[in-house]
Amino acid sequence: MKIHFEKVIPIPLQGFVSDNKIWNTNYIFDSGKHYLINAASGKGKTTLLSIIYGLRSDYEGSIIIDKKVTSTHSYNDWALLRQAKFSIMFQDLRLFPTLTALENILLKNNLTHHYSHEVIIQMANQLDVANLLQRKCETLSLGQQQRIALIRSVCQPFEWLLLDEPFSHLDMRNANKCMELVTLECRKRNAGLILTSLGEYIQEGFDEKIEI
């Protein structure tokens, strides 16, 4: 499933961008490929993922997925896409603070019953957060919350995984563990990955790096 960008430019960025690979030009994200988007703050990394995921419509141009212009999708189309084709990890994580870490993960997993309870525990073990699963998210540190949110994002079928600065609060060792998990989960599904970053340590293992 390719993602075509046709002359897409977010309205807030009009007049501020020049000479880049994505905005205001034609660009195709190839299916199954892994992309790293490097940019400083305010260059539109989150905007890029939000536009693909259908959260924003304040842009010009069109995005075509599966031969369909996404701006014409209905609420139900988006719900379906978000259940089976796209998975996202938000920069602000969007966990539910009053639910436990496990409840947060299950809420998502139960939509498609993608993974068994055991697999979820196993992933939590892998990222050293298994002992936190019964705690409410509001009591977890940002780094811990990031790992919970990451686990939640892979608990569904997807063809594209969109990660918005997913390791910003993690140390090198933890970031690497997370990247291993991400890579593994994408390979399992033969899925594409778009990961945005401020240009920190994780730079390896991508098919393409894009500066915007």
Place this chain on the structure above:
Amino acid sequence: MLNKLLFLDRGKLQLSIVIGGTLLGLLLLLIPLQLFLDFRELLTQKTDLLNPQYMVLNKEVTLMGMASDKKQGFSLNEIDKLKHQPSVEEIAPFTSNNFYSFGVLGFGNGVPDFQTDLFLESVPDKFLDNLPSNWQWQPGNDIPIILPTDFINLYNFSFAATHGLPQVSKSVVKMAPFTIVVDSLGKKLEFKAHIAGFSDRINTIIVPLPFLEYGNKSFSKTDNTENKPGKIIVKSNDPTNAALTNYIARCGYETNQELLRNARLAGVLRVVAFALSLLGILIVILSATGFFQFAQLVLNRKSYEIKTLLLLGFYPKTIWRYYFKIFSIILSSVFVLSIIVIFLFKPWFAEFAANYGFELNDGVSGITIISGIVVVFIYLFATMANLWREIIRS
């Protein structure tokens, strides 16, 4: 888990206040409605006490009328107009005897015979209450007579008492031999007759219509077709109808004064019930606003959760359905509570009303319950329509 996320984790107080307010609003609509229905039932009951279905009308005797030697009566035109007034069902003129007659009633046993000039009147059978079983007349037969109950009461409680005479029961009166003597056109004919029954409704001596038709044809000195009926009987499905009573007053017709007073009483009751219902509707609107605001509050508090669920791929309708369930449960409990309160209130109120001489039944009308359901549905519909808009917007 949705329950934990989407409903008020705090704000139990608000929930109770909203349930209380909605309940109050619903009760203030349904109770006046129920009372209105009860009193309406009372007003249309077939008792002649508060709601006679039959009215006897006559024209007021005025000085002008007395001066002219023409008998006052209803013209065909006037009867026709009256027939087309609201809530008038049927109308019939009284036929009266156009020949001289007197009656002789003998009890025997030392009670002196009554002999008195007679006026006989007749109305079509369907206007009579307590129609006697043998209410027919053919030449050669006994003439059945219906007397006003007041006559025998007058005799028993006023005349007999002051004259030291024995009182007589209705059944004795019915057995007494009665003779109607017609003395007209030089002929003097005796007809055997008997008292067949008593009427509360019509204050005159009633005989079967065929006898009067026969008598008027055979013994009348004048051509009775010119006679305008002096009294008419009106059957009305609502004699207290204000338009009808106004018309009667405007035309100068007279009817039972007590009946008019009752009509006024019924009018007052109706105005009070209407005002209460109006107030109830206003209060329902107010409480609906309260409920609506409560739903909006829940939504605003949960906007992060709703938005995030949508971002995770939940269908808008899943979330909507969840709230539909919650608000349905709240509203149906309010409804059930209100019906319970009304069922408890009703016997208490009936007892209270009984002290003032109103006989209400203890039950709750189906109309009240259905109205409650309709109101609750309107609440739910308005709330859920708004909810859908808000969910889509997030």
